[in-house]
Amino acid sequence: MANPGGGAVWNGDLHNHRKESRSLQGGNCPKNGILKEAQQNGKPHFYDKPIVESFEEAPLHVMVFTYLGYGLGTLFGYFRDFLRNSGIEKCNAAVEREEQKDFVPLYQNFENFYTRNLYMRIRDNWNRPICSAPAALFDVMERVSDDYNWTFRFTGRIIKDVINMGSYNFLGLAASYDESMKTVKDVLEKYGLGVASTRHEMGSLDKHKELENLVAKFLNVEAAMVFGMGFATNSMNIPALVGKGCLILSDELNHASLVLGARLSGATIRIFKHNNMQSLEKLLRDAVIYGQPRIRRAWKKILILVEGIYSMEGSIVNLPQIVALKKKYKAYLYIDEAHSVGSVGPTGRGVVEFFGLDPRDVDVFMGTFTKSFGASGGYIAGRKDLVDYLRVHSHSAAYATSMSPPIAEQIIRSMKLIMGLDGTTQGLQRVRQLAKNTRYFRQRLNEMGFIIYGNEESPVVPLLLYMPAKVAAFARHLLNRKIGVVVVGFPATPLAEARARFCVSAAHTREMLDTVLENLDEMGDLLQLKYSRHKKSARPELYDETSFELDD
């Protein structure tokens, strides 16, 4: 059950998620004195709504059954492996060539155990091919397997008009061609598709310059630089910013690209608990006071790596507190807004706008164009000296092909739409519609009694399923009812916390959401998924939810 999308890299521990309902009022943080000072920053438009994030724990019997399920699956796996090895059962997996049988094995067998025996049984729920644009309704190609998912064949039929709850199409800008995309067509005809050269050599087009200026304007920063792939933006630029002798403080659930970039840089990496400011503060204090381990010299730089919205949890980073901490301890902040740019904030500019903070407080803005802009690629933005430095030293600028011109044009077009520069208010409407849809969807799911993780404003909605069999049943049943969902399991999530992840889009109409919700209701009853022990009613809260923070 691999294939995480904006997946979190799992570090091998079991996560104990407790219900954390945090409220961030002006300065009454109930914790120790240090944190209280760190919070006051006197900004006029400080985010003063309570942050409501919840990570409810499942009832005990659910966890027991989940582990039982995995245990049974593993036992059967060993049994089947035995049958296959002893030749009683035919092995369907591809095997090494005869001539190379005595070579060192190419990849680890144990990694493969999980793939062969557990993932293979339900792998028809992933890699589903589609044959239309990934809009709110899309067409899925029907495929069946005659040998229990070892191979697939296409029947040739297409399941039309499936409601898309899986693609990252937050603002609904991914759609098949219409007249508003005329500029993309023109650029394609004029410039062609490829560039065949790097930024340093002959691959810098005027389109890239135009796009970079627009991105800087969009984010309200001094300068920006764009790259051809979002994943590569992280893995190739973090090594350019930090190196040996620097410290990286990275969130537990950071994306694989951030982890890879941090590892490639050669800096020391320390992990703090997910969105936990006490853990981060402790690490910062220790780092500044005690310096590098063993040699005791001060760190050259400290870089905090966080994401705007975490795609597997649906939580939003606690940015005001991080900015306060960073200012106190003079660290640098790198924020990966892959999911949050374009989807949160009153005008869609990302988490900085969502919290009402000053863009100058964040040192490095990074984001991708895949999710809200319907294109592909990534950017890094910030102060001019930062971007100049990256222009010279980024691995991508020197060795990788630059962005394709029609893609750049699509981003320009989408960004202008969101900013309102095309003369309409369509962009703003889309952002508002997304916020409305998000709130409605989350509220209804909570009422029904499902366990939903994450911040109530985040358009990424994980719904917990826990048991491996339910994961498969959920996805298959919903596809039969013409709803396409994404389910994720190990290793993208902790072993016992498999989930379905919905991505709400501005293109979803109220009817579509209602259809989905009805079907989810039925599925919840059929598969017994309504684990939540908090009875929620449709009426608004009539009492003040005080905050209480559980100690680790």
Add this chain to the structure above:
Amino acid sequence: MAAAAEQWVLVEMVQALYEAPAYHLILEGILILWIIRLLFSKTYKLQERSDLTVKEKEELIEEWQPEPLVPPVPAGHPALNYNIVSGPPSHNIVVNGKKCVNFASFNFLGLLDNPRVKAAALASLRKYGVGTCGPRGFYGTFDVHLDLEDRLAKFMQTEEAIIYSYGFATIASAIPAYSKRGDIVFVDRAACFAIQKGLQASRSDIQLFKHNDMADLERLLKEQEIEDQKVKLKYKYKARIFLEESLSFGVLGEHGRGVTEHFGIRIDDIDLISANMENSLASIGGFCCGRSFVIDHQRLSGQGYCFSASLPPLLAAAAIEALNIMEENPAIFSVLKEKCKRIHKALQGISGLKVVGEPFSPALHLQLQESTGSREDDVKLLQEIVDHCMQRSIALTQARYLEKEEKCPPPPSIRVVVTVEQTDEELERAARTIKEAAQAVLL
């Protein structure tokens, strides 16, 4: 009865005490006192952590100054003043406002400008829009991707192919998927940066052998064999071969299948061939092909495949069309080879510059015959030659590297790229211009 037994034992003990030798009692007494002392003495830690008061800690926090996030970059650095290309980066290119003939982009088969490729991409744009909005695992797999993978596998005559959305990420994700800590990789010294990054991410043991020197490679393999005591070089030493063919795919070989076809090697003997689609196929992205046993593993462990959005369908459609064109007229490969040989010959004998590269390679380097001693000055001199040529409408570029990051940085050079679209007359003109520029600058 029990009490009596206890009492009796106690009496025995007291008696033993009286009868024990003196030194024994004294030793025991000292030991007991020592234990009591240890129990009640203050434990000390290895570091003087508890010695810093809160006030001192706050002072340390106040005083600490980190380095600036980025060191300042001199304004005149060449990378800050890119050559800006306005318009399509194809055969006739407009660089910094001047029309030139393009000898710098890797557009080997001239497909950047091809109307059929553009039409295929346009059809795909109409149907699918631009982005895929998801990685391959989550509804990001389009029928176009599956088509492209099929076509590439058939073209290269392998079992399976897998495509990535970025050329650099292809080999950089493929290597760590197979090679982990504890494995050993033998790499050519002149391997490109993407390979170096892939090796760094894999945390394996790296052994470098001299560029293209098989004797050196054999020596390294022998040493490793002696170390391992384990029992043509691959089958003899039981190593696997990964081949990176970004520049040779679509160039070498009768049908453009690359180095394996050029040398007549069976493609089954190579475990993995990786190439990017950004040079000959004039699209964006990359692919790996090989046997299913090898390639299938990447579908779950290739980081750039699982964790990244898939290739936009219009780029995949363009690549399919480019493949079609390649299959339909295999004659272009011999035409390209001719042109390469011609320019290789024409550029020989320029005073001050030497030609580095094989005669049939479509990209060759011109290095300074005698270096000035400092890399920076070499770069400046070469840049003057390039500027000279640009003024005369020949677009050239220096081969750019990140000197500090490369394991073995190659010497500075000008890269000349040959494409099918360049006419013989343009090739002659280019050779002449470079000769004149070299004479003007270096003498």
